[in-house]
Amino acid sequence: MAMSKGNGLPVPDDIIYKILLSSPLYSSLKATLLTCKQFYRVFQSHPNSVVRAVAYNITGPALPQALECIRHPFVPVHPRSLLRVSLSDPGDLETLISAPITPPETHQIVANSKIVKRLEDMFSFRYIDRTISTSQLSSSESRAFCIAVYRLMLYGAIADLGAWIHQESDPELRGDLITLSDNREDTEKGNKMFYCFSTPELLRLHSVTVFLKEILCFCARIYGYADEIYDLATVAGPARILNGFGNQDRDGLQLLDDISYFFRLEDPETLASLSSSPLLRILDLRNVEPPSGFAHWLSVSSRASERNSQCDRCQETLDFGAHSRSTFTEISNGECYRLHITYQHKYGPQHIHQYLKGNLRFSSFEISAFIDENKEFGATFLLQMWNDLWRLDLVQQQPKDQRFPHTLPDWTEDSYLCDVCFTHFLSENLWLWWRHIKSSSKTLKQDCCYGFNCELQVKSALHAEDFNHLCEQTQVDNL
Ligand SMILES: [Zn+2]
Ligand SMILES: [Zn+2]
Known part of the structure; x- marks a missing residue:
C-alpha cells in the first residue's frame, strides 16, 4: 500500500495504518484518532478497512x-x-x-x-x-x-x-x-x-x-x-x-x-x-x-x-451457581457476571444472616449487629468468611448438623458446591465465623446456657444484648 511520507511524526503512514488496524475496540480507535491529526488523516484515507479490521478484532x-x-x-x-x-x-x-x-x-x-x-x-x-x-x-x-x-x-x-x-x-x-x-x-x-x-x-x-x-x-x-x-x-x-x-x-x-x-x-x-x-x-x-x-x-x-x-459434594448439577474460593474471588474483584444477582439477593452481608444457626437468625439484635459489623466487607465478604473459616480451622471444630445427610463427604476448602450444599455449609458454619469476628472485636458477653437455640433472644433485645448466644446449648429444657 502506498503511503505518503513526511507526516511530521517519526513513524511512516503505513505503520500508523497498522496501528489503527490493530485497535481492539472502537473506543480505543477513537482515542487514538484524537491524539493527533496525522492519525486522523491516515484513517480518513482508509476508513472502511480500518472500521472492518476493528470489527474483526471485536468479533473474531x-x-x-x-x-x-x-x-x-x-x-x-x-x-x-x-x-x-x-x-x-x-x-x-x-x-x-x-x-x-x-x-x-x-x-x-x-x-x-x-x-x-x-x-x-x-x-x-x-x-x-x-x-x-x-x-x-x-x-x-x-x-x-x-x-x-x-x-x-x-x-x-x-x-x-x-x-x-x-x-x-x-x-x-x-x-x-x-x-x-x-x-x-x-x-x-x-x-x-x-x-x-x-x-x-x-x-x-x-x-x-x-x-x-x-x-x-x-x-x-x-x-x-x-x-x-x-x-x-x-x-x-x-x-x-x-x-x-x-x-x-x-x-x-x-x-x-x-x-x-x-x-x-x-x-x-x-x-x-x-x-x-x-x-x-x-x-x-x-x-x-x-x-x-x-x-x-x-x-x-x-x-x-x-x-x-457437578457439585463436589452431592454430584448434583452446579447450574450457574458454583460456590468456591475462585468464585468468591471473582465476586470480590467485581467480575462475576454469572452470579451477581444471586449474591446481591442471598449472600451479601445484608442478607446472609438468614443462614445463622438456630434462633440467631431471628434475633433482631444479632441481625443488626451482624449487618453493621460486616457491611464494610462489601463484595469481599464471602471470600473473607471462607478464608477465615479454613485458616482458623473452624469448620471441623463443631458437631455436624443432624438435619443434613451425613453420607455426603466432609466439607473441603477447595470444593465447588451447588447452591443447596452451600446453604447447608452456611447453616453449619456461618455462626462460627460470626463468633470469631465478635470475639476479635472483644464484644462477646457471658454465654447463655441455651446458646443459639435460646428463644428469649428473639423476644427480648435486652436479653439478646446481655448474653452471648453464639455457643452450643448446655441446658436441656428451653425457656
Ligand atoms: Zn451439592
Ligand atoms: Zn438466651
Missing part, C-alpha cells in the same frame, strides 16, 4: 455471521433502524457482508459481541473449566460456538418475538399491520435458513439451543412454568435470554411472560413453527439422531467434562 473470525445477523434481508426493518444496507440483490449475502460497515452498525456489532462472549464464557465455565471465568474454548471451538450463537441471533431477529407479541396484544395493530399467520411465515423463513447448514453445524446449533434452554430454565427455576415453554428458547434468541439472566426479576420475568403468551393462544401450528423442532426435523430428514444428555456438549468441545458441571 465470526465477523461474517455477526454482520449477517444485522443485515440479513429477512430481518424485519424497524422504523427507528438506521442501519439497513440497500441491496440490489438481497439474495447475495456475500455482497451484503462485504459492504462497508456504517457507524450505527458498529454499535450493534459491539453490543452483539458482548452477548456472544458472555455466553461463551458461561458455557466454558459450566462445561470446560470452572476455575476460570473467561472462555477456555480452543480458537476453533470458540469460532464454531460464536458462529452458532450469531446464527441463533439471526433466527431470533427474523422471528422477532417481541414485535409479534406487541402487535398481537395491541388491538389497534392486530389484524392490521401483521397477522399471526404473516408472523408465522416470517418464522418459517427462519426455519428454512437451517436447511443450508451442514449436519455438524446443525448439531452444534442444536446443542447451543439446548444451552440457551438451560439458561432459560435457570431464570424460571422459582416460577414453575410448564416444561414446554423452554422449547421456545430458539425463537426468544440469545440476546433476550441473556438479558433475562442478567436481570431475572425484570427482563427474565418479562421474557417468560412473553413466551407463555403463545401457550395461552393454544395455537398448535404457531407453537410448532416457533419451537426448536425445525432443527430436529431437518436432522431427522438426514437420518441423524441428535445427542442427548451430556453428549450435547461434546459437539461444542471434545474437552467438555461432566465432572466440571
Whole structure:
C-alpha cells in the first residue's frame, strides 16, 4: 500500500495504518484518532478497512455471521433502524457482508459481541473449566460456538418475538399491520435458513439451543412454568435470554411472560413453527439422531467434562451457581457476571444472616449487629468468611448438623458446591465465623446456657444484648 511520507511524526503512514488496524475496540480507535491529526488523516484515507479490521478484532473470525445477523434481508426493518444496507440483490449475502460497515452498525456489532462472549464464557465455565471465568474454548471451538450463537441471533431477529407479541396484544395493530399467520411465515423463513447448514453445524446449533434452554430454565427455576415453554428458547434468541439472566426479576420475568403468551393462544401450528423442532426435523430428514444428555456438549468441545458441571459434594448439577474460593474471588474483584444477582439477593452481608444457626437468625439484635459489623466487607465478604473459616480451622471444630445427610463427604476448602450444599455449609458454619469476628472485636458477653437455640433472644433485645448466644446449648429444657 502506498503511503505518503513526511507526516511530521517519526513513524511512516503505513505503520500508523497498522496501528489503527490493530485497535481492539472502537473506543480505543477513537482515542487514538484524537491524539493527533496525522492519525486522523491516515484513517480518513482508509476508513472502511480500518472500521472492518476493528470489527474483526471485536468479533473474531465470526465477523461474517455477526454482520449477517444485522443485515440479513429477512430481518424485519424497524422504523427507528438506521442501519439497513440497500441491496440490489438481497439474495447475495456475500455482497451484503462485504459492504462497508456504517457507524450505527458498529454499535450493534459491539453490543452483539458482548452477548456472544458472555455466553461463551458461561458455557466454558459450566462445561470446560470452572476455575476460570473467561472462555477456555480452543480458537476453533470458540469460532464454531460464536458462529452458532450469531446464527441463533439471526433466527431470533427474523422471528422477532417481541414485535409479534406487541402487535398481537395491541388491538389497534392486530389484524392490521401483521397477522399471526404473516408472523408465522416470517418464522418459517427462519426455519428454512437451517436447511443450508451442514449436519455438524446443525448439531452444534442444536446443542447451543439446548444451552440457551438451560439458561432459560435457570431464570424460571422459582416460577414453575410448564416444561414446554423452554422449547421456545430458539425463537426468544440469545440476546433476550441473556438479558433475562442478567436481570431475572425484570427482563427474565418479562421474557417468560412473553413466551407463555403463545401457550395461552393454544395455537398448535404457531407453537410448532416457533419451537426448536425445525432443527430436529431437518436432522431427522438426514437420518441423524441428535445427542442427548451430556453428549450435547461434546459437539461444542471434545474437552467438555461432566465432572466440571457437578457439585463436589452431592454430584448434583452446579447450574450457574458454583460456590468456591475462585468464585468468591471473582465476586470480590467485581467480575462475576454469572452470579451477581444471586449474591446481591442471598449472600451479601445484608442478607446472609438468614443462614445463622438456630434462633440467631431471628434475633433482631444479632441481625443488626451482624449487618453493621460486616457491611464494610462489601463484595469481599464471602471470600473473607471462607478464608477465615479454613485458616482458623473452624469448620471441623463443631458437631455436624443432624438435619443434613451425613453420607455426603466432609466439607473441603477447595470444593465447588451447588447452591443447596452451600446453604447447608452456611447453616453449619456461618455462626462460627460470626463468633470469631465478635470475639476479635472483644464484644462477646457471658454465654447463655441455651446458646443459639435460646428463644428469649428473639423476644427480648435486652436479653439478646446481655448474653452471648453464639455457643452450643448446655441446658436441656428451653425457656
Ligand atoms: Zn451439592
Ligand atoms: Zn438466651
